[in-house]
Amino acid sequence: MNRWLPVVGGVCMNLALGSLYAWSVFVLPLEQEFGWTRAQTSWTFTIAVVTFAASFILGGRIQDRRGPRIAAALGATLVGLGFILASFTASLLYLYVIFGVVVGLGNGFGYATPVPVASKWFPDKRGLVVGLMVGGYGAGSAVFGPVATSLIGGVGWRLTFQVLGALFFVMGMVGAALLKNPPAGYQPPGWTPPQTGAAAQRTARDYLPSEMLRTPTFYLLWIAYCLGATAGLMVISQLVPFAREAGLSAAAATFAITMGAVGNAGGRILSGWLSDTLGRLTTLRVMVLMSALAMPIWFAVRAEVALFYLLAVVVYWCYGTQLSVFASTTADFYGTRHLGMNYGLLFSAWGVAGILGPIVGARVFDALGDYRYAFYAAAALALVSFGSLVAARPPHLAGPTPVPAAPARATS
Numbered sequence: 001m002n003r004w005l006p007v008v009g010g011v012c013m014n015l016a017l018g019s020l021y022a023w024s025v026f027v028l029p030l031e032q033e034f035g036w037t038r039a040q041t042s043w044t045f046t047i048a049v050v051t052f053a054a055s056f057i058l059g060g061r062i063q064d065r066r067g068p069r070i071a072a073a074l075g076a077t078l079v080g081l082g083f084i085l086a087s088f089t090a091s092l093l094y095l096y097v098i099f100g101v102v103v104g105l106g107n108g109f110g111y112a113t114p115v116p117v118a119s120k121w122f123p124d125k126r127g128l129v130v131g132l133m134v135g136g137y138g139a140g141s142a143v144f145g146p147v148a149t150s151l152i153g154g155v156g157w158r159l160t161f162q163v164l165g166a167l168f169f170v171m172g173m174v175g176a177a178l179l180k181n182p183p184a185g186y187q188p189p190g191w192t193p194p195q196t197g198a199a200a201q202r203t204a205r206d207y208l209p210s211e212m213l214r215t216p217t218f219y220l221l222w223i224a225y226c227l228g229a230t231a232g233l234m235v236i237s238q239l240v241p242f243a244r245e246a247g248l249s250a251a252a253a254t255f256a257i258t259m260g261a262v263g264n265a266g267g268r269i270l271s272g273w274l275s276d277t278l279g280r281l282t283t284l285r286v287m288v289l290m291s292a293l294a295m296p297i298w299f300a301v302r303a304e305v306a307l308f309y310l311l312a313v314v315v316y317w318c319y320g321t322q323l324s325v326f327a328s329t330t331a332d333f334y335g336t337r338h339l340g341m342n343y344g345l346l347f348s349a350w351g352v353a354g355i356l357g358p359i360v361g362a363r364v365f366d367a368l369g370d371y372r373y374a375f376y377a378a379a380a381l382a383l384v385s386f387g388s389l390v391a392a393r394p395p396h397l398a399g400p401t402p403v404p405a406a407p408a409r410a411t412s
Helices: 005-022 024-034 038-066 068-086 092-111 114-121 126-155 157-178 197-201 216-245 250-278 280-300 305-334 339-368 372-391
Strands: none
Touching: 005 038, 005 068, 005 092, 005 114, 005 126, 005 157, 005 250, 024 038, 024 126, 024 157, 024 216, 024 250, 038 068, 038 092, 038 114, 038 216, 038 339, 068 092, 068 114, 068 157, 092 157, 114 126, 114 305, 114 339, 126 157, 126 250, 126 305, 216 250, 216 280, 216 305, 216 339, 216 372, 250 280, 250 305, 280 305, 280 372, 305 339, 339 372
16 A cells, blocks of 8 residues: 555545634634623633543544544544534534534544554654644644635525535545555665664654553653643634734634644644654754743734734744644654554643633633733743753653563554
8 A cells, every 4th residue: 555645544634623723713703693702612612622632542542453444434424513513503502512522522533543644654754744644634724714714704604514514524534544554563665763863762662551651751741742732722712813802804813814724734744844853852842932932922913914924823833843743752752553542641631731721811811801911821831841841851761661562463
């Protein structure tokens, strides 16, 4: 099998799943129709993110044991169904269950599959190809944010949910059909692992989830991932309302989604490629520190449209880097046999960030009437993330090696 076909499948799957990042285009129409507050609507995104992160662990377990297609097909079905059913929203509770839980579950099952597949097919360029896979997720809002905005203006938010749901189901099923794991122990023909760059920090064995949880490195990575992702998730959940509060027009605010998505996808792909050369931890440290610096600057220059867009790209770039490079770091530090579940456990940090980010943004806005201190708080959390990354080391270089896992069993 051509090893690039699973990459195409993963990108297609993640483009559909990345529609979650375009949630903010539905915020104002829903608030205008039902009179809900920003804090109330923000819980929809928070529930979706938490459900996403929690179900990722189960999806990763299915991927590790049964291969990627079952989990991917479940993800496509749930996302498509969730969007269609969201069109019948008449209460907050219904929206929380249908969009928050059902769409969140679909994201967890679907997103659990491309990263392990990419890591196994491409040990020679893991950062780049994992970045391409998850870059599709980041690009989803660039593609579907403007489409959703145009549809809402023309046919209303209810029919928009239905059209997007049908489209995401088809895209997800196409992606699922192309995803397949390589044979156990696969290596590209003629390739031998180099001893420089990111490859120098790779483990030579596969850690069981229980073994990974006994390494201090896991907890340092978890803290860094959680706090580093909080800034990006705060903005993603509030981007359109923040842009409107800054004085941008509706069209300009929607275009900010596209600019942010460019940064998100670029960070995932190009920073993934960069991490193959510089190393995973070095790349993460640079980008998290950049996020800490960019957040307060963005708030300060928010009234300047060009600078607003530029800082949106920078902050989303730093955020996207984490979604790509933390995945590759998990594969390098803990092996690929149990990567679905191992990365699922680390990805729970992103779920906690999904609680912190929207709460910081919405609660501060409702209490103070602007986003100033939300941006300052996000910058402070990013600095703590940077400190945690400075302390992190590859586990096989930082302490005793756990007892080796049993031999791998091939899956397809």
